[in-house]
Each structure stands twice: as structure tokens, then as C-alpha cells.
Amino acid sequence: MTGFPDGFLWGAATSAYQIEGSLDADGRGRSIWEDFAARPGAIEGGGDAAVACDSYRRWPEDLELLERMNLNAYRFSLAWSRIVPDGTGRIETRGLDHYDRIVDALLARGITPVVTLNHWDMPSALMADGGWAARSTVDAFAEYAEAAARRLGDRVPWWITQNEPWIIQLLGYQLGLHAPGVRDLRAAVSAGHHVLLGHGAAVDVMRAHTSGRIGAAPNLLPCVPASDDPADIAATRGSDGYVNRWFLEPLLGGGYPADMREHWERAIGGGLDGIIRDGDEARIAGRSDFLAINYYTQRVMKAAEVGPDRPFPWQVVSDPAAARTDEGTEIVPEALTGLLLRLHREYPGVPLMITENGAIYGDSPSHDGQVHDVRRIRYLRAHLEAIRVAIAQGAPVTGYLHWSLMDNFEWALGYRPRFGMVYVDYRTGERILKDSALHYAEIARAGGIVDWDETRPVGRVVDSLGAFG
Numbered sequence: 001m002t003g004f005p006d007g008f009l010w011g012a013a014t015s016a017y018q019i020e021g022s023l024d025a026d027g028r029g030r031s032i033w034e035d036f037a038a039r040p041g042a043i044e045g046g047g048d049a050a051v052a053c054d055s056y057r058r059w060p061e062d063l064e065l066l067e068r069m070n071l072n073a074y075r076f077s078l079a080w081s082r083i084v085p086d087g088t089g090r091i092e093t094r095g096l097d098h099y100d101r102i103v104d105a106l107l108a109r110g111i112t113p114v115v116t117l118n119h120w121d122m123p124s125a126l127m128a129d130g131g132w133a134a135r136s137t138v139d140a141f142a143e144y145a146e147a148a149a150r151r152l153g154d155r156v157p158w159w160i161t162q163n164e165p166w167i168i169q170l171l172g173y174q175l176g177l178h179a180p181g182v183r184d185l186r187a188a189v190s191a192g193h194h195v196l197l198g199h200g201a202a203v204d205v206m207r208a209h210t211s212g213r214i215g216a217a218p219n220l221l222p223c224v225p226a227s228d229d230p231a232d233i234a235a236t237r238g239s240d241g242y243v244n245r246w247f248l249e250p251l252l253g254g255g256y257p258a259d260m261r262e263h264w265e266r267a268i269g270g271g272l273d274g275i276i277r278d279g280d281e282a283r284i285a286g287r288s289d290f291l292a293i294n295y296y297t298q299r300v301m302k303a304a305e306v307g308p309d310r311p312f313p314w315q316v317v318s319d320p321a322a323a324r325t326d327e328g329t330e331i332v333p334e335a336l337t338g339l340l341l342r343l344h345r346e347y348p349g350v351p352l353m354i355t356e357n358g359a360i361y362g363d364s365p366s367h368d369g370q371v372h373d374v375r376r377i378r379y380l381r382a383h384l385e386a387i388r389v390a391i392a393q394g395a396p397v398t399g400y401l402h403w404s405l406m407d408n409f410e411w412a413l414g415y416r417p418r419f420g421m422v423y424v425d426y427r428t429g430e431r432i433l434k435d436s437a438l439h440y441a442e443i444a445r446a447g448g449i450v451d452w453d454e455t456r457p458v459g460r461v462v463d464s465l466g467a468f469g
């Protein structure tokens, strides 16, 4: 008894723009991330994704990494602009051919593909109308989803339509820190809504081409009050509405939550009826076969005054006691248990899958050429334990996909943060399995959390398993 069900997916995740490079290959169209990266100062260190991990060409090596890690699942995304280069109309078959080969190669190795459609690299052409702020983008997304499902739907058992709707809305359209770099509250709430409508429209056209399960991947952040002051408790509920319920409720419940709708209406100074039209909620609801969850941390909430840079009456404060990653993100595995149990309670029967979870640790190769990222091993084990506890209490968790398989282009932060279990030398493209990858390989092989002695050299143990096993 490992505490994880048979058939549990042990995997890792990446996204197209963050790893592929080869931005002009095989008829790929320009995406909004090239436009954004070209803005001076938009990307830390000035990097762009022209080469990244060179995975468009080196993908067979990436699949070998998965195999060496004993993983039975791989989450990757299709580059939207490789498939519909002009945003609508012409479908580029060379783009589809590429992913077709990857899907076949994964299946041949016994690795289950988990395919994301929109991991943020929207074709630039769609910005002519406003990108996700425009309703017409919903139809454009459905065209893309249909082309993808028509080609790959017979073999892909798990589909994720949208990656992190809240982050698209917040960083892309509210704060302007991600592509397309818009700063406008009305555009932000419109974008979030259209992303969800896009999920519904995509599912409707995909069904004819796939019996795979289709869901969306919100990033969920459990919110906890900074104190038991009723104002902080109200702030916590508000923040939960803003970050979590605004997406969960339309997808899995009965539509947008009224309390958060009021917050939005106050923030933009007008009603949302022009954005969320009659019938829209019915086009989003009831279309999720599972819930994909990206989980990184929690938010500790305090009441605050609304102001020019604060549209809602709350703020995030830091927990001085929390352990942190190298980027300062609070490490709170027990909040993941709570989150999974809440989802199980509020949306009973909906299968759950962790589709991202991981941490920035800057470890690089040591004197022996290996990467001893002990802290990532601790992080991994703590989060798997949190999932095991939730499963023991009934949460239907079907898989764990670590972010990320390998170090990659971390959006506006460029190449500095390293999220990978595999180290990438960006000058040569060389990949080195970090100790965390080797340890995860043992876990995946055992189908559960194996014993671990922090002082034991991880790499050598796996090598000997390889020799005898």
C-alpha cells in the first residue's frame, strides 16, 4: 500500500513557449510573447525564447529524460501559433505533424500525454481585436481546439484547454507584466471571462473528435486570514473569490459568485452585463471532466484600503514563519491537503489532477558534475505527502505532474529562476538529471513515497537500480 491509487500518473510538465525555441520553424506564426519580449525591460536579463531548451529539435532527448525518470505521464502544450499561424483560418499541418510525432513517441514508451492547448502563446494576429479582451477570440480558440482534437484526439486521453485563467487576466491584462502587457481592469475581467468561455467553446467542438477527458487548469491559492479580525476574514473571503471562486464556480458550480461580481463592478465602476452576457455561464458550466490544479503556495490576507494600485479591499501579507524557495515563495504543503479536501467537498465526484507544483532553487552542477538539489527533494516529498493525506481522506487525485521537467524560460523572469528537475546548460543545451529527478525516479518506480536518507547519494542508488533492476 503506497497510499496512491493504481494507475496514478507520475509525471512532469512543460509548456511550448518555455522550452521549444525554433520560433520560425515549419510555418509557425508570431505569438504575443515575441511581441512582449521585444519591449525593452519586459524580460529580466533581456532574454527571449528564441532557443530556450531547443526542445523543438531536441524533443527525443526530453522523452528519454522522462523514461530515465520512470515517469508515466508528460504534460506539454501545443504552440497555438504553430497550428493557426494567423490566428484564424489556415491550419499549419507541419505544426500538427510535430506534436503528432511526440504523442506517438510518448505512447510507444508507455507515457500518457496530457496536452495543454493554451499555455499563453496566442498568435499575435489575434491582438488586432484585443486578444482575450475580445469576444471574437473565443471562436478563434475553438477553431484551434478543433484542429488539435481532430488530429490528436484519438490518442490523447487528457486535455487541458486553458492554463491559469487568473494569471492570464492578472499579469496579461491587469498588471501588464506578461504578454500582451495590457493594464486595464475592464480588459482584465473581460479577458478572464473570455478565457473561460473559450474553455466551454473548445470542449463543445472537441467532443466529436476525442473521448479523452477535458478540463481547465486554474492556479489555485488557498487564502488564509492574517488574524481573526473580522475585517481580515472578509478580506480572505474576498481574495478567495478573486483568485479561486471566480474560476471554479463558473467551471464546476453554478456560475460567477455574486459577492465577487460586486467587487468587480465596484472596481471597474459599472456593471458586467456587457461582458458576461445572458447564457454565457451556461456555455462554461458542466464541461469539465476533471479539474487540473496548479498549486504553488497560499495567500495570507489582510484588509486594506482600496487605492490607485489596489482595486480590491485586501492585500497579501507575508508569513514570517514560513519556509521559502529561493524566490521567496512560501512553502506550505499542508495547504495543498486542505485545498484538495475542499475541492472534494465542494465539487464531489470531480477527478482532480495536480498539473503543476514546483519551486525555484538555483542549484547548479557541483564539483562532481551533478546537481545536489536537496531542497527540491524535500519540497517534492512534502507535497506528495500532502496529496497522500488528502487521498487517504477521499480526495480523488489522479496524478501529480511536477513543474518542471527541466529548467526553462520563466516568462518575464527570463532564465534566472530554475524550476527544473533536469538542469539545462543554456549555452550547450546539455541536460543533467538533478538529484531531485533521480529521487523522483525512485518514487515513480515504487508508485509511492520511498524512504529517503538525506545523506545518501541519490544518483548512485538509481544507477545501481538501473544495473540490477
Ligand code: FCB
Residues within 6 Å of the ligand: 015, 018, 163, 164, 167, 219, 294, 356, 403, 410, 411, 419
Ligand atoms: C505557472 C505557469 C508555468 C510556470 C510556472 C512556474 O504559473 O503555468 O508556465 O511559469 O508557473
